[in-house]
Amino acid sequence: MLTFITPKKSTNKLTLQLLIASVFTLGLAACNDSNNVAEEVVAPITPAMEYSYSITLTNLTYAQPLSPVAVALHDDAKMWQVGQPASVALEKLAEGGDNADFIALTSNMAAISSEGPVPPGASVTLDISTTEPMATYLTVATMLVNTNDAFSGLTGVDISTLMLNQEKSWRLNVYDSGTELNNEALGTIPGPADGGVGYDATRNDIDLIGYHSGVVSKDDGLSSSVLTQDHRFDNPAVKLTITRTK
Amino acid sequence: MKVIKQSPIKSAFTVLALAFASSTTMAQELSITVTNLTQGLHFTPVITAAHASDNHLFMAGEMASVELQTMAEGGDISGLANMLTNADANLNENPAMGLLAPTMSASFNLTNDSANTHLSLAAMILPSNDGFVGLDSWKIPEEAGTYTVFLNAYDAGTEANDEIRGSGAPGEAGMPVPPPLDASIGMNGTGVTDIESNNKVHIHRGSLGDDNMTAGKSDINNSVQRWLNPVAKLTITVQ
Numbered sequence: 129m130l131t132f133i134t135p136k137k138s139t140n141k142l143t144l145q146l147l148i149a150s151v152f153t154l155g156l157a158a159c160n161d162s163n164n165v166a167e168e169v170v171a172p173i174t175p176a177m178e179y180s181y182s183i184t185l186t187n188l189t190y191a192q193p194l195s196p197v198a199v200a201l202h203d204d205a206k207m208w209q210v211g212q213p214a215s216v217a218l219e220k221l222a223e224g225g226d227n228a229d230f231i232a233l234t235s236n237m238a239a240i241s242s243e244g245p246v247p248p249g250a251s252v253t254l255d256i257s258t259t260e261p262m263a264t265y266l267t268v269a270t271m272l273v274n275t276n277d278a279f280s281g282l283t284g285v286d287i288s289t290l291m292l293n294q295e296k297s298w299r300l301n302v303y304d305s306g307t308e309l310n311n312e313a314l315g316t317i318p319g320p321a322d323g324g325v326g327y328d329a330t331r332n333d334i335d336l337i338g339y340h341s342g343v344v345s346k347d348d349g350l351s352s353s354v355l356t357q358d359h360r361f362d363n364p365a366v367k368l369t370i371t372r373t374k
Numbered sequence: 375m376k377v378i379k380q381s382p383i384k385s386a387f388t389v390l391a392l393a394f395a396s397s398t399t400m401a402q403e404l405s406i407t408v409t410n411l412t413q414g415l416h417f418t419p420v421i422t423a424a425h426a427s428d429n430h431l432f433m434a435g436e437m438a439s440v441e442l443q444t445m446a447e448g449g450d451i452s453g454l455a456n457m458l459t460n461a462d463a464n465l466n467e468n469p470a471m472g473l474l475a476p477t478m479s480a481s482f483n484l485t486n487d488s489a490n491t492h493l494s495l496a497a498m499i500l501p502s503n504d505g506f507v508g509l510d511s512w513k514i515p516e517e518a519g520t521y522t523v524f525l526n527a528y529d530a531g532t533e534a535n536d537e538i539r540g541s542g543a544p545g546e547a548g549m550p551v552p553p554p555l556d557a558s559i560g561m562n563g564t565g566v567t568d569i570e571s572n573n574k575v576h577i578h579r580g581s582l583g584d585d586n587m588t589a590g591k592s593d594i595n596n597s598v599q600r601w602l603n604p605v606a607k608l609t610i611t612v613q
Contacts, residue, residue, distance in 0.1 A: 210409055210607070211477040301604070304413055306477075310597045338413035338477040341600045349596055350585050363602050 180257040180374035181287070183268065186367040187246045188299075191358040193319060194246040194280070194366070195225025195271035199254050200239040201263035206284035207233070213335045214305040218269070222279040222305035224318050224326020225271040237263035245273065257374070264288035268368060273319030274359045277308040277333070278340045280366045290372040299364035304340040307331045312344065312353035322354045339363075402486050402514065403613035408469070408495065409479040412605050414598040416475055416555060417497040417507060418449025419468035423458045424486030424493050430511050431458075431494045432575050438530040440544065442496070442575075446506040446530035448542030448550055449498040464490050473500075473554060486514065495525070495608065499601075501549050501559050501594050503537065504530040505578045507606045520611045524604035529578040534570040537581060537592035538563040549593070560586065560593040577603070 181201075187194050198221065200207075207230075208218055217229035231239045238258040246252045269281035280300045290296065308316070309332050318326035344350035347357040404424070410417050423431070431454060432442050441453030451467060458465050464487060469480040474497070486493075495509040508528045515521060529535070533547065539561060540548005547568075551559050566582050583596030594600075 210411055211479060302602070306413060312597070334413055334476065336413070336477040339411040339604070340602065341412065341414055341598070342602045344583075344585075344596050344600065349583070352585065363604070 176259040177261070178257055178259045178374055179263070179372065180255060181266075181290075182253060182255050182371045182373050184251055184253045184369045184371075185242075185246060185268065185270070186251040187248050187365075188367055189248050189272065189361045189365050191248055191321075192272040192274050192278075192361050192365070193248065195221070195273050196227055196244060197242040197246060197252060197254065197268065197270045198227040198230050198239065198281075199241070199256055200231070200233070200236040200267045201256060201258050201260075202235050202237050202265050202267065203262045204265055204284065204286075205235060207267045207269070208283055208303070208305075208337050210303075210337055210339070212337055213331075214307050214337055216329075218279075219277075219305055219307045219331075220327045221269055222271055222277045222303075223308050223328065225273050226326060227269070230269060246270070255373070266370065270366070271318075272302060272361065272365065274317055274321040274355060275319070275340075275343060276310050276312065276316055277305040278302050279305060282368065287370065287372070290370070292372055292374070295369060295371045297367065297369045300366040300368055301363040302340040302361065302365045304333075304338055306334050306336045306338060309333050310341070310344075312346075312350055312355045314354045317354065321356075321359055324354075400488050402516075404484045404486060404493075404514070405481070405611040405613070406466070406484055407479050407481040407609040408474070409607040409609070410474045410476055410605070411607055412601050413476045414595070415502075415601055415605065416473045416500045417470070417606070418445075418473060418500060419451050420466075420470065420474060420480065420495060420497040421445070421451040421454050421458075421468075422466045422482075422484065422493065422495045423463040424484060424490035424514065425458060425461055425463035425511075426489050427492050427511065427513070429458075429461050429463065429492070429494075431496050432508055432510055432528070432530075434510070434528065434575050434577070436574060438532050438575050442506075443504070443530055443532040444544045445496055446498055446504040446528075447533055447544050447546075449500070450542075451496070454496065462487070462489070473552070475554075493610070499527055499605065500555055501537070501551070501599055502578070502581065503535045503547075503549050504533040505581075506530060509608060514610070515612055518612050520609060523608040523610065525606040525608060526603040527578040527580075527601060527605045529572075529576050531570060531573045531575055534568050535581070536563075536565040536568060537583065537594045538565050539593050558595065558598070560584075560588065560590070560595065562589050563593040564589075564591050566591050
């Protein structure tokens, strides 16, 4: 309870608030002690504690740039599930790499995006903070842009047990949002392999999220494909590491 | 072995410790969900069993039993069920009441006897010649909790992967095509290969497929019915 008394930057407004709160709590506790009345339990005052996380994502693919990475903290919920249809916000991310709606979801208690795409072999680190005590579930999502509607990420992962400076890593598989046929056709892929249309409201696939079956490419027998053997990928496609920094 | 003389009190503790140890090997209540992660494969009736540690439905690098071959080529789990029953395993058969469709899940409960400490699962994947999703003898944790296991697709090594319509009977060429899959599978394929040179159970190399529903080498649709591992997720809650 008293760990935040350790003097830090005294100019920090939050620290000052915490100090005041803790002194207040101490006072009450002392009162209680002197009264020596066991049944009078004073509810502890919990100051607005800030939690911060550093999230590093590495693109493990050969030639699939990843769209700007969306990172969100929220209550206990999943933003997608195998066997369920994708939300429109997820469809826009998975078909077009546009995470604006996904970031703006009202269920998000904190959300950020990387500034740009993450090229193959590259990593990006994002820092996210919250004072919301319920924001203990993590979602990360990004599109493999040289595909029709492939995305990678994880959702609704409980991070409440992370200790300060503790790190946790995942190797992530690739999902298919199920909202667009994997025809790999000219004009349907937003990435540099095609420069085609991203999001299209029409849902012409099974409309259920599942794991992606991989890029076929014209080199391996899909005549409608603008993709080459370069664009094939396998699981896992992404490495993700989270560290609690505060 | 080192022999240590114990005081009476210490011995009492030892007896207690033994009592606790044995309690962890009592029957367990398991809640299991199997999820077909793919968007283009069906699973034939799934068989799941808790069995003794030295039993196996299959082992990678070993030849398939006739019972496994029958399941992997045609989806018939009755032979595996008999084998498991004779080995005093605890079984669950066909929790999806038929095919487990793409992205769908099936849930069931399984009570395992104290000797049945390991879990295995098998189901044929369609369309394929002798592909199956499998779990080989996974040690069931003693500690209560929820565990997730991802499963890969194997090839039984018993039939050439010609990828064309044919038979589900063991030893007969071609892929079985049950009515729900009929419309999604091509026809008139000339056959991808007629050789199966690795006759041991191995990780499936995946289907080749093609983009021609009425001709070509394969009757498998290459942009829908291929897969990447893992193909299934098993969620096991130990009560």
